[in-house]
Amino acid sequence: MNRAEEALKRKPKRWVMNLIFFVAMIVAIVFSFSGSKINWSRFRSIGHSLRVMLAGFADLQWDFFFGTGIFQFKEGVVYLTLVTLAIAFIGTFIGAVLAIPFGFLASQNIVGKHVARIGEAILVIIRVFPEIILALILVKGFGMNALTGVLTIGLHSIGMLGKLFAEAIDNMDKSPLEALDAVGANIWQKIRYGVIPQVAADISSITLYRLDINVRSATVLGIIGAGGLGASLILAAESWSWNILGTILLAIVVMVLVVDVISSYLRGKLV
Amino acid sequence: MTKYTLTNGKTVTKPFNKIWIIVGSVVLLLFLFSRLIPYDASFIKLGELRIIIVKLFTPKGNRTWNDYFSYIFTSLIEPLKETLNMSFAGTLLGSLMAVPLAVLSAKNIVKLPIIYIPARTIMNLFRTIPAMILALIAVFFVGTGILSGIIAITLFTFGIMSKMLYEVIETIDMSPVEALESTGAKKVESLRYAVMPQVLPVFISYLIYIFEINVRSSTILGYVGAGGIGTVIKDNILYNYDRVGASIILMFVVILVVQLISSLVRSKLQ
Amino acid sequence: MIKFVDVSKTYPNGVQALKNVNLEIHDGEFVGIIGLSGAGKSTLLRSINKMISITSGQLYIDDVEISSIKGAELRLLRRSIGMIFQSFNLVKRMSVFNNVLTGRVAYHPTFKTVFGLFPKEDKLMALESLDTMGILEKAFTRADQLSGGQQQRVALARALTQRPKLILADEPVASLDPITTVQVMDDFHRINKNFGITVVANMHHVDLALKYATRIIGIKDGEVVYDGPSAHISDDTLVSIYGRSLRHDEVLGE
Structure with missing residues (x-):
């Protein structure tokens, strides 16, 4: 028991680094999006855009x-x-x-x-x-x-x-x-x-x-x-x-x- | 076929070498295709080529060299940030989206053709469409700007990453999966403990490699309205060659740095 | 207790690997299965934890008929059975410790195991198993840094960490050199004696099987042709199992 417990203390602690890494990644992605000025009016018309696109695809020349x-x-x-x-x-x-x-x-x-x-x-x-x-x-x-x-x-x-x-x-x-x-x-x-x-x-x-x-x-x-x-x-x-x-x-x-x-x-x- | 007769009377026949079929077809294709490429000596204006290069890499009119370079460090910083942001976000999001598709496409993990055949079809569809066209479509849906760049790069990355990743998954050592199954682990758990440790280093190495590709191709995405340096180049191509030249120099340095870091990190991972 | 009742296995390609096998293996036994390669040894072994499903007959483990179980019930069965493979089947890029810890995966809900969240008792259990196998000091090295014998001990530690009542070993020493072979077989012997874990092992080397197993099952063309204590086995019996006298690669010799 003692030997095992001692060994467990020697275990390299990687989770701290992993956590920092993941948080950094998420922050970086959010930051990347923040620069994009989202055009909400376009967003609202996505359904319409999709219909226009599909109608075009249905009418191949x-x-x-x-x-x-x-x-x-x-x-x-x-x-x-x-x-x-x-x-x-x-x-x-x-x-x-x-x-x-x-x-x-x-x-x-x-x-x-x-x-x-x-x-x-x-x-x-x-x-x-x-x-x-x-x-x-x-x-x-x-x-x-x-x-x-x-x-x-x-x-x-x-x-x-x-x-x-x-x-x-x-x-x-x-x-x-x-x-x-x-x-x-x-x-x-x-x-x-x-x-x-x-x-x-x-x-x-x-x-x-x-x-x-x-x-x-x-x-x-x-x-x-x-x-x-x-x-x-x-x-x-x-x-x-x-x-x-x-x-x-x-x-x-x-x-x-x-x-x-x-x-x-x-x-x-x-x- | 050539026949050789040795001095002792034995004959040896040298078989026809298939290489000539290949050489023949390449030459034939070259001939046929070259007829589709219009060629006329009047097209070639090497003088123009020299002029454009001078215009690109010297200040325009009464601008000074100081203007030329300070442009890089003032006006180009924001577009550069956009280029890197959209490459980064797109690479990461696309790669994460590719993971489940790659797993579903791998024959050794999903043994049902009813799952892996549709999965591969989706993968191939995204892979065939050039990133520039994805960007065009994205611009139609969400307007110009880096959001359409992110969407285009995400979808492009999704296509190639899922393809590259599924090929890796199909060549892993399956024996740990067998061991995990024998301990009573679920499928997800075998994936987590027997597949993921084998695939993760390769995944990260591909991630960096695809980021490199995406930074390079983001130039062309800007050209169709997806933001970043490409947009600057497009906006200035008619009148301000020196601005274009400055953008080219900046992109060259950035891609060079990204490529050096990428190959350094990837060689460490192996 | 493992009980085979008229068990047969026919593969989709028509090969009949097991023919009406009837067997009873009791708790605490050390059973060696011998026979030519392709005789059905591996199929027999793997049918016990349903890595291979039988096509007819009944197979009972502690009075539970297993040929119809699946899903959670099957995983529960496998959790209680350790398995050792010829090529160790470790995740080579993962640390020895994490490899051994995978023996606990089936004890916890998926949302915990997927994030690598194991209770401290489990971690200690894994380390104790490594200590039992005498390789505690290798716990945090990568599995591929170890020699073949050490890797097979890691696999044994993984099996022990499952807290099994039975260990199945499919040619456990076939990829090892003669000296490590003896060490690993001694480990099996120790596990069988000290923990009372039943061991069922396929053995290529007949003399090893005779030395370590208390009971020998001889298989020929999918049928059990010998079943008895290893002490009483004669050369004639071996000839009847193998259909010829033993080749020298089937004896380890010491």
């Missing part, structure tokens, strides 16, 4: 969707969705190709600790720069069109892809490199026969995952004129035309889900 009737095919949601996909796909491809040298540059296995630090720093800077801001700048140089979207996604993807590629290269089995050293291979031969066969699957899987993210980004970037669905989306949103918004939203959900399913299926095959 199929001519607009397929680009038939009074609409040109190139104005239709289907075409714009394909453009959005094209922006995401080509952007991701460019990003992945550019990220490979960065991945090697940020990998301790390949270039050593010190150079890898520099490579990592460059990637952090690319990653930190918000996509929308990049697009805002690029739109001046490349115009209000899909090309800007492609370049934005391509450049922005380098940051995260480069980092993940470097991790993949650092996690691989190093013994084949030793074996290649033993047969007298130079650095390029080591990369070709020792590194690429090992990391190709990982790199493809990471890129597919990024494609998933970029499909969403491509939609969003359109709102500042970088091509695809975004421009029509923001136009419809400014006039709250829920029938048009709903039509576009349907396309977005289907597109994202389809890409998600294909990408995770292919990633499953790669492992």
Whole structure:
């Protein structure tokens, strides 16, 4: 009995810290809301807003969707969705190709600790720069069109892809490199026969995952004129035309889900 | 397929490498998709690009450098607070909301397809809608301002957190759950004592990671009226490039700091 | 007392794991169950606390027929039965103390246990169990910092903290090295003798079962083919249980 009681006194008291932590969290959340000037008149009309939204969703514009009737095919949601996909796909491809040298540059296995630090720093800077801001700048140089979207996604993807590629290269089995050293291979031969066969699957899987993210980004970037669905989306949103918004939203959900399913299926095959 | 004949007469056939199918489809897709991207050399005005960069990062007209930077520390502080507030509240609320959905989506905890299939459907629905569109819808319901930002970030976080969390729950060690059940514990109690200790550190690490994502994406949310720095950028994009540039510098520093703290804390948690 | 009356278990995939088992296990016994892997040892053991439900027959624990009980009644039954697993089944990231305390969870209402509110007596009970197992000084370390033998003792302490009248052990030493195996089996022996807790254990190593158990139940293809005191078991009997002579991995040897 005594031994047990003594031991109980030694028990670290964590609940005080936990309590303080929880109270702090709650205070912080309440504080976060206090800054939001709540628009009560909007709140009172939430029921009405919901009816307006649902009525719009019930009245999807199929001519607009397929680009038939009074609409040109190139104005239709289907075409714009394909453009959005094209922006995401080509952007991701460019990003992945550019990220490979960065991945090697940020990998301790390949270039050593010190150079890898520099490579990592460059990637952090690319990653930190918000996509929308990049697009805002690029739109001046490349115009209000899909090309800007492609370049934005391509450049922005380098940051995260480069980092993940470097991790993949650092996690691989190093013994084949030793074996290649033993047969007298130079650095390029080591990369070709020792590194690429090992990391190709990982790199493809990471890129597919990024494609998933970029499909969403491509939609969003359109709102500042970088091509695809975004421009029509923001136009419809400014006039709250829920029938048009709903039509576009349907396309977005289907597109994202389809890409998600294909990408995770292919990633499953790669492992 | 290539056939090799060795000197002793044996033949070896090298099978067709599937890599060429992949390379082929990627090239084909690139070709098809590139036809959808309009390209014209006249689009490209690299001079404009240089001008805009200069305009962003130098004071406008008769403003001084002092004006440029003091703007950051005076007028941008309130929007920055809004950005961080809405990211914080949205991340925390969305993550808490995600916990029950993640549990209901985990096959190893809820063995009934009638529960986990609808749960996953809800999860996927929220996950597919980009945060910006959630913000647009929120603005429609509650008006512009950070409340719609909080709602958008909450719903976005709810979607990705429930997905990430349920994947973690499905890979936990189930043996303590068995042990808890053998002591006569209820389902909730097994969750509390056998599942939660395994999942909590990962949950916190994801929480920080998603906060990082949300701070970054809050810029774009402001662009559709959800408050914070994004709204400042949108309001000034036509006439005051230097204000936009100052906002960009501030966001860059803030995201960098958040990212450094986030990766530091997450590496401690592992 | 545990009583099996014509108990059978058929899994949904058609495998018949138990065939008309009739058994009586009395309070305070130390029963070793032996047999080939897949013979139904684990099913037999797990049917006692209804971790596996039987498909026909009756199973009585202290004269209560358990094949129909569920919900609160079932949890009450499980609370009174400790269970030890081959891979310890501890929450690795949690402290030893909190792991042992989970043995008390079923004694309190959910709203208390969910917030980790246990009365002081329970905490002392947990620490005493750890003291009994000789690992009190490890109480506030994380479970995954302990060796396999120590982890199995934590699991035993958890079971003791339930204040059980019966402990079921499913291959309790199969993941341990020979030296710790003997120590943990000694612990089982001590618990059985000092506290009068009935022990029913599945054993892979036949010589261990013969040494520690007072009674041996031999299972072959879901049927009880031997039931008697461990002292009288002959090599021929073992051959009849295993259908062949023992392999050397089925004997620990000392």
